Amino acid sequence: MGEFDWEGFDMVVDAFLQNRLARHNKMSVRLSKKYGILDPPTVDILPHSRRGKCCILGFYSRSDNKIYINKHYLGCINMNTQYREVLKHELMHALSYQRFGIGGHGKHFKDICKEFDLTRRAMARCN
Numbered sequence: 001m002g003e004f005d006w007e008g009f010d011m012v013v014d015a016f017l018q019n020r021l022a023r024h025n026k027m028s029v030r031l032s033k034k035y036g037i038l039d040p041p042t043v044d045i046l047p048h049s050r051r052g053k054c055c056i057l058g059f060y061s062r063s064d065n066k067i068y069i070n071k072h073y074l075g076c077i078n079m080n081t082q083y084r085e086v087l088k089h090e091l092m093h094a095l096s097y098q099r100f101g102i103g104g105h106g107k108h109f110k111d112i113c114k115e116f117d118l119t120r121r122a123m124a125r126c127n
């Protein structure tokens with residue numbers, strides 16, 4: 001057997017992640033309309049998937065209105081059932097911030113999650 005083509009492998013993985021990212025961006029626009037988020041966040045890949053000992057699935061950044069998603073999560077999720085959960089969770093942070101100017105997982109966040117019938121798993125913490 002010849003040597004494994006790591007460069008080709010990296011290109012395939014990269015194309016795969018970009019494809020999933022593009023699908024998340026389309027979904028962000030569609031769901032933002034549904035949730036009444038006036039300025040739909042752009043979705044991008046998290047540069048670091050850990051903060052200390054904590055593993056981060058997703059993160060909403062207020063300063064640039066962006067949702068960052070863990071690339072390992074992005075690569076492993078089942079696109080049919082799970083892929084909306086982290087995205088929905090982060091969109092609730094965006095809405096909470098745009099409506100109340102408040103971040104975190106407090107009362108406003110929980111109320112918004114209930115308003116849009118998020119599953120308990122989607123409501124759970126993002127890290």
Ligand SMILES: [Zn+2]
Nearest residue numbers: 093105125126
């Ligand atoms: Zn969160």
